Amino acid sequence: MISTKEKAYIHDSEYYYAIIRKNIRKYRLERKLTQQDLADMTEISREYICDIENEHRNKHITIALLGRIAEALNVDITNFFIGTE
Numbered sequence: 539m540i541s542t543k544e545k546a547y548i549h550d551s552e553y554y555y556a557i558i559r560k561n562i563r564k565y566r567l568e569r570k571l572t573q574q575d576l577a578d579m580t581e582i583s584r585e586y587i588c589d590i591e592n593e594h595r596n597k598h599i600t601i602a603l604l605g606r607i608a609e610a611l612n613v614d615i616t617n618f619f620i621g622t623e
Contacts, residue, residue: 554619559590562607562618566591573591604618
């Protein structure tokens with residue numbers, strides 16, 4: 539049991555965004571799609587897709603947009619949260 543003084547979590551938001559970012563790129567490339575292809579399929583700008591995938595831009599993504607990307611890539615949204623190591 540976790541005491542009240544111990545953290546109940548290990549990772550921060552940036553850790554999870556990094557996993558999501560890598561998985562979006564992985565699935566997009568597996569399907570041989572460009573960022574523009576994915577942008578067209580999701581009605582999200584190519585620039586925003588680029589920002590999401592770029593680890594240096596710290597672009598966060600909403601669950602709604604993540605769902606649209608998952609549908610476009612034909613993957614279960616939970617796959618975006620699986621570590622890529």
